[in-house]
Amino acid sequence: MIKSAVLIFCILSVAHAAEWCLKPDPISASVAETPAEKLAPDTPKCSLESPELVMGRLVNGTADRDADLLPSWVDLKLAARGQKWALDNIPLISGSHIFGLMFVLAFPDNNAVLLFTNQSDTANLAMKRYASTIEQVNTWYNGSLKESTDDNDILSSLLRVRGLHTAAMKAGNERMHGENPRPLINKELYERVQLDEGMWKAFETDLKNSDVTEKFRKVPEKYTGRDGKYYAVSQFQQAMTQFAFVGFPVLFPERLFLLDAKDEDLVAYNHLWAVLGHALGIEDEYNIALQPDLKTTKEYYQHIYENWYLPQFFNLDFHTKVLMEAQLQGFEKIDDILTPRTLLLRILRDIVKIPVPNMTRELTPKDHHKMLQFHAKGNLFYK
Numbered sequence: 001m002i003k004s005a006v007l008i009f010c011i012l013s014v015a016h017a018a019e020w021c022l023k024p025d026p027i028s029a030s031v032a033e034t035p036a037e038k039l040a041p042d043t044p045k046c047s048l049e050s051p052e053l054v055m056g057r058l059v060n061g062t063a064d065r066d067a068d069l070l071p072s073w074v075d076l077k078l079a080a081r082g083q084k085w086a087l088d089n090i091p092l093i094s095g096s097h098i099f100g101l102m103f104v105l106a107f108p109d110n111n112a113v114l115l116f117t118n119q120s121d122t123a124n125l126a127m128k129r130y131a132s133t134i135e136q137v138n139t140w141y142n143g144s145l146k147e148s149t150d151d152n153d154i155l156s157s158l159l160r161v162r163g164l165h166t167a168a169m170k171a172g173n174e175r176m177h178g179e180n181p182r183p184l185i186n187k188e189l190y191e192r193v194q195l196d197e198g199m200w201k202a203f204e205t206d207l208k209n210s211d212v213t214e215k216f217r218k219v220p221e222k223y224t225g226r227d228g229k230y231y232a233v234s235q236f237q238q239a240m241t242q243f244a245f246v247g248f249p250v251l252f253p254e255r256l257f258l259l260d261a262k263d264e265d266l267v268a269y270n271h272l273w274a275v276l277g278h279a280l281g282i283e284d285e286y287n288i289a290l291q292p293d294l295k296t297t298k299e300y301y302q303h304i305y306e307n308w309y310l311p312q313f314f315n316l317d318f319h320t321k322v323l324m325e326a327q328l329q330g331f332e333k334i335d336d337i338l339t340p341r342t343l344l345l346r347i348l349r350d351i352v353k354i355p356v357p358n359m360t361r362e363l364t365p366k367d368h369h370k371m372l373q374f375h376a377k378g379n380l381f382y383k
């Protein structure tokens, strides 16, 4: 009897020690109100529930950080395993980032900031901007995450990106909420843009004819897009952008052909992104990678995907398409195998998992050729 009680106690203690973060108590109360003494020193608070993340639209997205950028709860060994796994699978992981970025550009408040900075709203600019983004992110997967900013490529890159975000946040907030308040997007700049209407119609028709349930076609009411008050580079946008990098590999490894992904790899990769998110200024409440365990993380990411990500695709407005199309053309300039139509088709077919008869009909002979090349390249890689 005593033996089994001791055993149960040990199991419970191990389970507790293995917890990645501590849930606030009660869940609906503000996490910020959780008394600090309730938390173990090196255990972060878990993020808010997914529907509550939207509160972060009114919270600046780049929280102050100590000089070393790393959180007290970093597990350097686990993060290093996450880096190794990402590097071992870099073509597929980079592909997942491209898919993720296309989704996250569809958020109107997010794309407003990027249209405002004018660094990625034409094909050439988008090419430069995203080649640089991919380079930076690959830097974060390569090398030691040691706890000093001196002479460390990863930490200096993170500092640089934090600087870019802070500058965009200040300028954007000044424009929206300063002395002469104006919307972020200068609409005159885009009056003459001609969209590829055939491509967008096919994309929207395939989505409309799909079996995606009604609920996931509507943006949650509390998210008002570009209307109402929101901060440029907010904690909500940060959380959604973090999902663009961490979400799909953890949620859909098989859809990305990450066929050998072990749970331990996903845990490690997720932890890495919790750390990177922290370094970039995401508060624990909005750091979506802070979940109690892998099972909860997957459920949480499924909720983000269905309730935050998918609805954006069903509600694209003109300016969103302007930025997405520039982005698609930019990717093609980085690698001509990624034509805009084949990329959109693959997002719907491979990630959203819906039939794509209209997108397929829209493919040009060049697109078909690139699609074949892509699959041939893929077959080589997966063997």
Ligand code: HEM
Residues within 6 Å of the ligand: 061, 109, 110, 111, 113, 114, 117, 118, 119, 120, 129, 132, 133, 134, 136, 137, 161, 164, 165, 168, 232, 233, 234, 237, 238, 241, 242, 245, 277, 280
């Ligand atoms: C986890 C979240 C995020 C990651 C990993 C990330 C990553 C990056 C990277 C790597 C760059 C550097 C690109 C370069 O070298 O030119 C960058 C720049 C930038 N990011 Fe982020 N970002 C995140 C969130 C956001 C959010 C939420 C916004 C705003 C809505 C944003 C807006 C910008 C802007 C404005 C720049 C400067 C270049 C430009 O004007 O386009 N980022 N980001």
